Amino acid sequence: MNMTQQIQQVLKRNLLSVTESRSKILELFLQQNGALAHADIEKKSGSSFDRVTVYRTLQTFVEKGIIHTIPTADNSILYALCKDECTAGRHHDHHVHFVCQQCGNTICLDDITVPDVRLPGGYQARHVEVVVNGVCKDCRTSH
Amino acid sequence: MNMTQQIQQVLKRNLLSVTESRSKILELFLQQNGALAHADIEKKSGSSFDRVTVYRTLQTFVEKGIIHTIPTADNSILYALCKDECTAGRHHDHHVHFVCQQCGNTICLDDITVPDVRLPGGYQARHVEVVVNGVCKDCRTSH
DNA sequence: ACAAAAATGCAACTTCGTTGCAAGAATTTT
DNA sequence: AAAATTCTTGCAACGAAGTTGCATTTTTGT
Secondary structure (H helix, E strand, O other): OOHHHHHHHHHHHOOOOOOHHHHHHHHHHHHOOOOEEHHHHHHHOOOOOOHHHHHHHHHHHHHHOOEEEEOOOOOOOEEEEOOOOOEOOEOOOOEEEEEEOOOOOEEEEEEEEOOOOOOOOOOEEEEEEEEEEEEOHHHHHOO | OOHHHHHHHHHHHOOOOOOHHHHHHHHHHHHOOOOEEHHHHHHHOOOOOOHHHHHHHHHHHHHHOOEEEEOOOOOOOEEEEOOOOOEOOEOOOOEEEEEEOOOOOEEEEEEEEOOOOOOOOOOEEEEEEEEEEEEOHHHHHOO
8 A cells, every 4th residue: 555545544534535735744744753843844845835724734633633742841842643543532642752852853652651650649640741852763873 | 037038049049130020920939839831920920020021030040940841731831940959051850740630730749750761772861751640639639 | 329230121023823714625415 | 427515725814922122220249
């Protein structure tokens, strides 16, 4: 199955009409290993789409569980592809996010589960977000 | 030592001139257990200061290590008092942050140390940020 | 109290994100 | 395959959030 087919399949599975902007933006995520910021998408899509369209597309993708957001220290929202288990409204993003200080990339460490956190008495945890800052594999080996 | 003296001491220790806005904003943090957003500060300070002054004061406090920022899922920056060990440029904020879904408060769990996260080979961790979402002590007991 | 240094407030500006609405594309129906 | 319907897009306008330059005021050190 080529990428065009894969894109159509993902969109149709989520009851979304197949449009140029959605296809292109989804393609960017499939090609990219790491996370993308809104600004990245506007640039990489060749500024062919309106700002508003990009906003709305990302919002739709988040709602449908195709991508998820990652909070960052510098207060920019990052978006990354979800694993297949994610459905509308139910994100299974209990994985660790890694931000490389060198290349700036943010990647999802899907296989690293979030460690247990012992809370003081009375506190009830419902969701734990872990963001690790450091140097990624590529930057460490290739310098 | 009363609070006014304490405020002056903190400012002077950080080589900052003692001004009305800095004193007032620092007072807000000392009175508050949890974290504050920029908007909270503008409101609580009685809108007596210019927006710009609040921005610059918070920025200065972060630089001096008096407060630190907390990334949140909804992409708003929160600020909270640092422990004494923090100095300019060197934040020792390796503690867990807790966001209550009910009251919206964010507090620093200073005594809860960040758990170890096992990373894939090649990855080097330098800082780990843990934000726990759930229901806080007060909201659980008082409903 | 005075001079030097620093902080504040104002205005203007940029960036980021949202909303309403008309025009355009995609989907469904016949 | 074309028409009708539904959904998406782009535009314009708007609002919130944050930044910068500069004149004025406040703080500090002597």
